[in-house]
Amino acid sequence: MRVGTAINYAGGFAESVADIVELEKAGLDIVFVPEAYSFDAVSQLGYVAAKTERVQIASGIFQIYTRTPTLTAMTAAGLDFVSDGRFTLGIGASGPQVIEGFHGVKYDAPLGRTREIIDICRQVWRREKVVHSGAHYTIPLPPEQGTGLGKPLKLINHPVRERIPILLASIGPKNVALTAELAEGWEPIFFHPEKAADVWGASLAEGKAKRDPSLGELDTFVGTALAIGDDVDGLLDHLRGMLALYIGGMGARGKNFYNSLAQRYGYEAEAKLIQDLYLDGKKDEAAAAVPRELIRAISLIGPEGYVKERLAAFREAGATTLVVNPLLPGREARVAQVSKLRELVD
Numbered sequence: 001m002r003v004g005t006a007i008n009y010a011g012g013f014a015e016s017v018a019d020i021v022e023l024e025k026a027g028l029d030i031v032f033v034p035e036a037y038s039f040d041a042v043s044q045l046g047y048v049a050a051k052t053e054r055v056q057i058a059s060g061i062f063q064i065y066t067r068t069p070t071l072t073a074m075t076a077a078g079l080d081f082v083s084d085g086r087f088t089l090g091i092g093a094s095g096p097q098v099i100e101g102f103h104g105v106k107y108d109a110p111l112g113r114t115r116e117i118i119d120i121c122r123q124v125w126r127r128e129k130v131v132h133s134g135a136h137y138t139i140p141l142p143p144e145q146g147t148g149l150g151k152p153l154k155l156i157n158h159p160v161r162e163r164i165p166i167l168l169a170s171i172g173p174k175n176v177a178l179t180a181e182l183a184e185g186w187e188p189i190f191f192h193p194e195k196a197a198d199v200w201g202a203s204l205a206e207g208k209a210k211r212d213p214s215l216g217e218l219d220t221f222v223g224t225a226l227a228i229g230d231d232v233d234g235l236l237d238h239l240r241g242m243l244a245l246y247i248g249g250m251g252a253r254g255k256n257f258y259n260s261l262a263q264r265y266g267y268e269a270e271a272k273l274i275q276d277l278y279l280d281g282k283k284d285e286a287a288a289a290v291p292r293e294l295i296r297a298i299s300l301i302g303p304e305g306y307v308k309e310r311l312a313a314f315r316e317a318g319a320t321t322l323v324v325n326p327l328l329p330g331r332e333a334r335v336a337q338v339s340k341l342r343e344l345v346d
Contacts, residue, residue, distance in 0.1 A: 032060030180207025248278025
């Protein structure tokens, strides 16, 4: 099991990268740089690549609507080049609030677009002349839609790797099946080890049945809060606001993927209450309504022996990489926490 972390998209970036440099020495395997509707992730990933030597870097995530498929491939190849083959391309659909509200682009056909983007990216990395005719992307552009001067081209540079790992952030049944079929990695959110098989097992099996063996085993990246100690239970409450935001505020009623996930975990009434409170502007009440047992289940917070038990549960549920958010303040504490987790994992 590998250990990773993610940089906070709203925090102090330079300080976070200084943390990563120290965490790399402590055994960190991979670091994710998010994008959301903050600074672009590409420039930051290049900076992280320059400041580190061994740790893998990953986009967490590039949104599929905000770049053309070919630009996504070019960007991934460039980041893989400047990091000497350490880049993983994390992509996902995000949601209509961000895509339509911030980028002004229609949020449609996430499954079909993702499948086509993956095909185009892998053509680019193999340095093939890119030709694609799909429902959502056509390359080259047909003459009747442009000047008629477009022709198939291949990437000028030779990529470090012709198959850069692709990771998909997905939680819906069809998206998870697509991930298991086509991607090297899968990043679910709010991973509940005891519920994962019930929620995602059928979709994973469906996708893996169509999977190209050359892709290898699916790498499952699980994000989780981390606090190892005898007096850290109070830190569970630090996660309430974030969970309330996602379950209650990330989308409208009937159009919130994270609310649906909480319901699939068995928290139907709680998810509805959190959403009603959050959308009514009662954010503190929404946070208080987040079930403590859910927070505990998706986290690694507690004494060393307890965390070791939870690690076994995550491993048994299929997690292969833990992307942790150390909750104890201070760089020294964060490094110590990752070092201790590295010991427990090994």
